[in-house]
Amino acid sequence: MERFELIVIGAGPAGLSAAIEAASCGMSVIVFDENTRPGGQLFKQIHKFFGSKEHKAKERGFNIGKNLLNEAEELGVRVELDSTVMGIFRNKEISVMKNDSVKHFKGNSIVIATGASENMVPFKGWTLPGVIGAGAAQTMMNIHGIKPGNRVLMVGSGNVGLVVGYQLIQAGCILEAIIDAAPRVGGYGVHAAKLARIGVPFYMSHTIKLAQGIDRVEGAIIVEVDKSWKPVSGSEKTLEVDTICIAVGLSPMSQLVRLAGCKTLDDPKKGGIVPLCNEYGETSISGIYAAGDVAGIEEASSAMIQGKIAGAAASKDQGYISEDEFKARQKKLENSLLQLREGMFGHKSTAQVTHTDEGYELSHSLLKKGYISDTELSHYPGIPTEDDLKDGLVPVIECTQNIPCNPCQDACPKGCIKVGDNITNLPSIETSVKCSGCGMCVVSCSGQAIFLVKQNHSPGYGLVSLPYEFSPLPDVGDIGYALDRLGNVVSKAEVISIKKTPVMDETAVLTMKVPSNLTMKARFFKPAMKEEKII
Amino acid sequence: MYRIKEHPILKSFQKGRLVKFEFDGNVMEGFEGEPISVALKANGVMVHRYTKKHSQPRGVFCSIGRCTDCVMIVDGQTNVRTCITPLAEGMKIETQYGVLNKR
Known part of the structure; x- marks a missing residue:
């Protein structure tokens, strides 16, 4: 011994x-x-x-x-x-x-x-090959370099479900949907927003009823649940997936x-x-x-x-x-x-927080659908006013929940961003200081919630800089689509610059040109398919 | 089809040399040292075994050696957890029926 x-x-x-x-x-x-x-x-x-x-x-x-x-x-x-x-x-x-x-x-x-x-949730067909834990998905794709499937349904909208969902897309899978039996997204809003703007639908108050298939998953039927968690008959939807990923807690x-x-x-x-x-x-x-x-x-x-x-x-x-x-x-x-x-996801909090510590009302749209609606957006201290936007380049910080995080504050060499001593505070922007456009705040935000916006770049057009973590990285001059916060195409977009240096740790800053009136809407760049004609 | 060729964050995945192995009599290829289940997945194999009582299919579930859903017969040994057992050249891997290698 x-x-x-x-x-x-x-x-x-x-x-x-x-x-x-x-x-x-x-x-x-x-x-x-x-x-x-x-x-x-x-x-x-x-x-x-x-x-x-x-x-x-x-x-x-x-x-x-x-x-x-x-x-x-x-x-x-x-x-x-x-x-x-x-x-x-x-x-x-x-x-x-x-x-x-x-x-x-x-x-x-x-x-x-x-x-x-990992916790599991049993449903009809849950033992079929193709139903896996979210941890299994991470092990396969991030350690062994293999996709768990091609089209995936994520069950559970906590941080694990949201983060693994995003990683599935980074690995090259299609995330068909995220569902959760709870009425609100369980994880950080910023993680949800990353998925929503790529076009992943969120079905809150939905559970999985059935995995289809004989010897492997060939589809999933999801169903809405009412306030007492009972399935609402007639609300079933069939999703074409080959993989069902379970992320319902630990x-x-x-x-x-x-x-x-x-x-x-x-x-x-x-x-x-x-x-x-x-x-x-x-x-x-x-x-x-x-x-x-x-x-x-x-x-x-x-x-x-x-x-x-x-x-x-x-x-x-x-x-x-x-x-x-x-x-x-x-x-x-x-x-x-x-x-x-500290903050609304911390130990002491309850699930029904309605306002931030600062007294701002939480975005309902973010909690229900994964993105902040246009009307809610202007309430928050990280969002520039219309006057600020006229002035030139400004950071837009779409961070609306009290989560313990503050790297954005130190990232700005000019001091444009303030979180304060309490790291769960919402970041606010200091518009009297000129933004240099370095993009360090964009890449320092673990929630990918910071954008740089220049409303008037050339007549009728503005610029939006956003964090980009997908392969292949687009080239300058590429034409594609600008997607809004819910993943809808709002216009065509041209890549104006790509910035990626070692200190950015694999997050690129992609700047795209979009019509001026869409600079506060466009939040993602979707490359066009090879032979696709963009109108 | 399932192997990730390009990843935005992870530049490469550590892999051994490409080796041949046998699955239910068919010759397949995989990387030495990677879990057997990964090599099978890369070849499109989803069903690892059928349960003893109801003959239901099972495959990878937890991928970390905990749930034992992915067990197969490896070189004659039954109940081998394929998600944590490294692939070796010439391995003979069989679908497990209950605890046997045939229905």
Whole structure:
């Protein structure tokens, strides 16, 4: 039996962060993970993360994963892969299965960071090949480079459904629709808007009734549900899809926590059965900590902070850092965690928020259909007035919900954008400062909600600059279509410039020429098919 | 048909060399080291097995080795999770019926 000062179970964002924090304090640390690759789900996350700089905002998940692994390696953390922790006993002893043999390890402290598993929704035909979890779609396309299908229905409009839906399109699939039994889009409005403007229809208050097909999915029937979640007969729609992707939430993987004998509670707000933890993540058993999704479903950024707190606490327990040093570290981390939990999607909020913290009414259209309607748009502080638009180039920030994110504020070298100290504030624009048109705000916005608009560029025409993350990248001079926020073609458009530099991290800024009166409507460029004639 | 040729964010996917394997007697190609299920998908195979009682088709579901829906017979061994088992040259992969290789 080998002994370590800290045993970490799970090499995802929480586990690796705990290991790094503890190893940096001088502890001997070993991490076990049942998968062949470390990083948990981080390497499947190819979108830019939210938060502030200290939360690694605007970095893509897989790059955050790479950095965590490098850090762990530099600190001498031992990471054992293909290793399933199958037992956890008194005195912090565990049994680990690797290659069909079992070994025992003992730790002074243990951090359980086993993450979460996907929830499922059963319906007729749900066992057919072609019905997959959203995580499966990510694994196939973002790790192994294979499309899960060609035409996909996404069930679930939470952030997972929205983000994976967008990634499916980036991989070259057609997303036929997003449905959700709830009446409102569950995830961030900015994620929904990215899909709506490409033309993906949102069916809220709809559930899946049936997957069609004999030995694989050949279609799906969806149906509207009423207020008591009952199907409305006659409202069925048939969608031609070969893949049905399920994204209906996650549940903590708390089996090891229970096996260890930690006290648990069933907390629907945290996604299911979670260990009872103190503020440092310590369970009812002294020296056993829980961090990340296993302690309550959140996201990777908060998991990393929770991991650090647990790692620091274990270091303090074993005398590697003083009580004062720990308190100082913990306070900083706690503040950082609280920032992420603020806002309408945070821990404390209820599902029926009607106004932003600033008192602006939420966009109903965004919550129902995935895009902000023209009439609602002007209410928000990131939207320029008609007078501002006459002046020349201005940023347009279509960020209308309190989500914890502020990279746009630092991105502008001129100081045109203000979020303030509270990172969930809606960004506002400072129109007295001249926008230089550098596009850094456009690429820094993880929600792709910032555009640059110049209403009068040449007689009758204006310019719209937008973030573009699809292949192939159009060329300057290409003619295509301008789509509005709901994905309808509003005019033809010409690509005037494409800006893409290493610092933009694969997000290009595409500037298109559209009629002046459409500069506040056109939000996406759709390239024309090869032989297509544009009228 | 299913392999991603061009991706806007991920420039390339790490792949081993192209190798031949056998699926229910047919010779197919896939990349060494990638999950068997990925190589099968690239060849258009969706059904991995049929259930024992009702003979219903099953394929990839979770893709991370958790749900066991994708198990097949690999080199004579039944119940192999194809979504996390790496492809090797000359592998003999069979559709699983219950726990057998034929109906």
